Amino acid sequence: MTTVDGRHEIDREAERLAYKPPEVRHDKQGDMGSEERINKAMHHFVKNFNSQTASYLDGCLHCGMCADACHFHVRTDDPRYTPIWKIELFKRTYKRQVGPFAFFYRLFGLKRQVTIEDLEEWQHLLYDSCTVCGRCSLVCPMGIDIAGLVSMARHGMFKAGLIPHELHEVAKRAAETGSPLGITPDKFEDRLEWMADEHDVEIPLNVEQADVLAVMSSIEIQKYPESMAATAKILNAAGESWTFRTDGFEATNFGMLSGNPEWQKEATMKLIDAAIKIGAKLVVLPECGHAYMAMRWMGANMYGKPLPFKVMHISEYMADALNTGKIKVKKLDKSLTYHDPCQVSRRGGATQAARDVIKHLGVDFREMEFGGDYNWCCGGGGGVVTITRADPLRHRVFKLKMDQVEATEADELVSSCANCRQSFDDSQQHFGWDYTMGSLMEMVAENLEERKS
């Protein structure tokens, strides 16, 4: 269990001031002493220092441009949210331990050793205020992939037992039960049956051999179960030989988000093993952002060799199917705007896919300002949406999205990531906003046209 370490004791005798800074919560896991935590953090920072990382950490100019790209900084003007500052401890450790001049850094104390207070403060910077959206990586004049460095830095934080409480709990549950929301294979099967019934759609499960393995995210299974039906409709309409598998259905990867590479690998291997078992040629990932990053770009590295199957995000699959005529959709008469999931568009390279799909839908598509590769993040990715103490910050940041969407004056808003959807839903409730985010996949599923064979 995580313990909460409150830093500001309430002094009942003190004179009341007009403003009291909010109590800061430093979450801790385990009962390691400070020394051990510091060592663990340092060791697991160091594990990440390869030649690529090293060049990035050595190349920063302290120009501060990354701050201007980050939604957390832009909406708060808090200099601590400067992206490169978020990895300051990571950078310091690199220079002291593994950099070309590390010996001299240590000898002359050119950079301070990381302290427990540093790590506690940086928990907030690395988790609460970073969605690993990658805008900073695009603006950096040196081309430093700052977002990638944040993901790596989280490894040290996790092993030091210094990650936000809720994120830890959710990741732990995912490691123990296979799903961050505790959805067991039985539960998954149940909900599949329910959807198959409700939507009158054939949903293959645990087929022995299939060309395509479909997977879902727990958020969809639990909160947006229509996604399962929609996936089935689309794959069926395309005439795919496909299946869901109870031994490999969870696309989310909270090991990756929380910073535990072992849990990350476990989750990824489950899907890979299932795909191999059924001889799949393609794994279709659901509407989830980080799932795409976890499998499409990091999956093979977890596996240790090239994957024996292709990997596609559902938006890519739909684009491909629509472009090749495998499926057809009705033309819709409405105006639409699209929110880009950071891990699929900017970080994942599949920006165009959603737009191809939208084109086929025949809507009046209104690209929001910066739509596409430079779009603003929803503010909830990277695990941020799970951290309750980050809610005020996340809501502050969300205003950027609201302004963007409203400026398009579009009838509807869709995206292709359930976590973005969750983040939008939560903020919509918070602000009483009149836009509800929809799912691109569901929009396609609802408007499939019969294929004239």
Add this chain to the structure above:
Amino acid sequence: MKRTPTVGEVLQAKGVSRRGFLKYCATTASILALPPSMIPRIAEAIENARRPSVIWLSFQECTGCTESLTRSASPTVEGLIFDAISLDYHHTLQAAAGDQAEAARHAAMEENDGGYLVLVDGSIPLGNPGFSTIAGISNVDMLKETVAGAAAVVSIGSCAAFGGIPGADPNPTGAVSVGELVTDKPVINVPGCPPIPMVMTAVLTQFLTFGTLPELDKLGRPLAFYGKTIHDRCYRRPFYEQGKFAESFDDKGAKAGWCLFKLGCKGPMTYNACATTKWNSGTSFPIESGHPCLGCSEPGFWDLGGFYEPLSTGNFDSGEKLAGAAVAGVALGVAAAAAGRRRQAKFTKEG
């Protein structure tokens, strides 16, 4: 003591008109940057000056300084001024030789003890006194002996002033300048290879007129002639500023009279009067003739890197040392990376 005629008497005897004489005084006043009101004083001083005794010592020299001095195109008054001094000892110009010449030197020293001028050209070898001797006497001994009773010493030319060509790398004779050996008498350096004739005589004239030494710079050179660089007075300077340079000796730039910086001109760091006073009675000077300034009035100008190497070229060592630095860099880099990897392995094992 034999009564020597005054300068005025000598000039009169030579048939120099009063007008011509005053014209010379005016020119002298001008180049010494003195006001016209000084002209009568100069005239009076020279007229009434007793011809001072001047002993000219020639050591490791090429005689170029003497050639320059005597290379007046026509019998100008500069040439005549040498009749206004009693040149009691000069290897090239004297009629006497051997013991007779040395006797004349000693006589002049004794008769004018404390009042004679010693002019020196050529450097003095210290490596082995035998490298340069006159009448069996080493240069260093003759210098010591002669300056003992001198009023002042003038180092004529860059060899005497700074060591010159004998003193250039590797300086096989151990050549040194006069200034390095004479420390108890006033020493004026009149460098140049050779110095401009007018500069030499003007310095003497100053001494004759005022009995004082001109204002000197840090290197002991008269500020009046060595106070400004060639670069700052060069007529081709506008081309330098505009970026118009001759790239070779007969290209269009050279023909058009463009700046010679790229061809090695040392003008920017050379202090002399060449660009204003010029040579051959104001005819021209090296740059005007199309050749870059050698920097001949500066110490060590032979070792500045090359007459045709531009001034801003670095004085680099061998390329081997640089290659060595590269190898060192690789070694250090490999060591650092190895240490980094080792630390990583250690931390990974510790978990």
Add this chain to the structure above:
Amino acid sequence: MDLLEFARGPALQVAAYILVAGTIWRLVGIILLKEKPEFSEPRARGGLGAALKVIYTRSFTADPFKPATLYPKILAYVMHIGLFMVVFLFVPHIMFFEGFLGFDWPGLPNSIIFFGGVAAIVSGFALLVRRLTHPVLRLISNFDDYFSWFITMLPLATGLLIPVRLGVRYETLLAIHIITVAALLIWLPFGKLGHTFLVFVTRGTTGMVFERRGAKT
């Protein structure tokens, strides 16, 4: 040996050795760390072409980021361009390079160079003021940032002083200028001025990684 001889000789020589050794040390020390294996299926080759492309394109800010970063970007460009002009297009400097490269190239008139140098210094000061007053930069800046600024501005200032003279001897000013250049060359490989060679590595790496993914670079 006088100051100028020292400056043009041993000072520059030692600076050259340290520059070469330090640069190679840093690069080799980084490149020889363990490599990150990549097994994912690429969307594009992401090879040298991608690296070169991003080395070039990252010099320009993407439109969405332009408004917020315009001011420091302009200052930095003026500073770099002014510095480039002064170092590489001033004829005496070109002659310096010719001394060991063996070839030269055309330069610009001195008045234009002087203007470039002044522009570089002015923008340099504006950047310093920004670093000292902007909340983000105040937080993230360290000794390296300020010292690198100083050691870069110094040769610029001493170089501009030479035509201005202020009554000091030319050789003295030249010697001081060359010594400040030597100091810059000595510091260059070790602090953030190392970006002169690291920029190719960082931009190139990102170019390759993200082009391979078919993602925006």
